Amino acid sequence: MEWRMIMRENMFDMGSSSKLDTNSMNAMVYDTYGTSEVLRFEQVTIPVPKDNEVLIEVHATSVNSWDWDLLRGKPFVNRIGAIRQPRYRILGADVAGRVIAVGSSVKRFKSGDEVFGDLSGCGWGGFAEYVCAKETVLTPKPAAISFVQAAAIPQAAVLALQGIRDTGGLKSGQTVLINGAGGGVGTFAIQYAKLHGAEVTGVDSSEKLDMLQTLGADHVLDYTKEDFTARGQQYDLILDVVGNRSVLALKRALRNGGRYVMIGGPMSRILQNLLWAPFISWREKKKIMLLVHKPNDGDQKVWKELIELGQVLPVIDRQYPFSEAAQAFRDIGEGRLKGKAVVSIKMKM
Known part of the structure; x- marks a missing residue:
């Protein structure tokens, strides 16, 4: 690999x-x-x-x-x-x-x-x-x-770190879903979440699912065959790299107290999420958040140390x-x- x-x-x-x-x-x-x-x-x-x-x-x-x-x-x-x-x-x-x-x-x-x-x-x-x-x-x-x-x-790994650790507030034992898990951000996010004790579900196209499991994903879903927001399964944290589901659907897949962190997606989805976020947070105790990327040496050093320890690649x-x-x-x-x-x-x- x-x-x-x-x-x-x-x-x-x-x-x-x-x-x-x-x-x-x-x-x-x-x-x-x-x-x-x-x-x-x-x-x-x-x-x-x-x-x-x-x-x-x-x-x-x-x-x-x-x-x-x-x-x-x-x-x-x-x-x-x-x-x-x-x-x-x-x-x-x-x-x-x-x-x-x-x-x-x-x-x-x-x-x-x-x-x-x-x-x-x-x-x-x-x-x-x-x-x-x-x-x-x-x-x-x-x-x-x-x-x-x-x-x-640099960019992908830091986005994953800030989405999972900072905005997402990951805790050991939580369930995490990564939508668009097979790209740069997603592959780093899987490794970091697993390293910190999460149960991880990766969502992407069928040809990427084997790779997601190799990286440590506990569960994988083919987005072309299954809508993760319609399965009845709820998660503590959803990290979304692609933004292909509506905020009203996404909140169904979040547990009370859960967090949805949007990293990428169409501008229409971003605006929709920003509009609905305060209402959903107040009414259902679920946080809808947009990650603001902050490139910095400190977060890059986190990955440098993990790589030197042989824990991620x-x-x-x-x-x-x-x-x-x-x-x-x-x-x-x-x-x-x-x-x-x-x-x-x-x-x-």
Whole structure:
């Protein structure tokens, strides 16, 4: 199971790299909303880190559903402040790579350090040979895993942790249902919930059910054949990655005192949940909540430690060379991948 030049003098320390001498790098860019067909490769200028940033030579990056949403500009909330053209020309929040330069105020890292992190709060840019990132969003890479495995961790794993542990308030012995359990978030969520004593039900398509059981799910359901909200079974916690059931149906599947945590789904479902949440919480003592993602080094360290202890592993369905990164987006859009899609930037174009 296997499961991101000419620099200002004295601004930072820098390791050697022939690419830096040319001041340009390969990047996958887009200038208009669409699907994978609008993605193209272009030579762009290697970024220069600010005082609180490091420059990373990217070894691998992964594709998240948020990348797919930004590429398409859907739902419309992804176009706020960027109606006509994308805010970020280079997608990619999850990165794993090696620090080759540090800004003057950087304290935690030095040239040569291997790191991973989520750049969604500081400019994206992972689909490129180099990227700058604030040191606060980076975590030392676990030595026992590859850059490819590390790139699968940041966004999905932190979402799973914040949904299960923080918003969901998981306690040992509780029953947990994960809707959309076969993707990146779900595969991390199963492992974390089982590690903390939960009885887990995973919901996804039939071709992913065996994998869910391998990860430790106690029960699995094929959403194409069975509606988990209509079975009469109730759960202490529902973690919803896909948002394909109405809030009125979902509350039937929650025990009194239970919590429903929505991580992803259509904007119409999100708005519906926000509208109904106060009424359901007051009348039925069931909490309907929307997770607000907060990328941070502290939560990434939780996963780093679990991986170093051998207790969890990222699930990777496919690894793509950089030249086939657009295919990774197509596969994510079809929703058939088990776990994560990871792109190896260091492989030859």
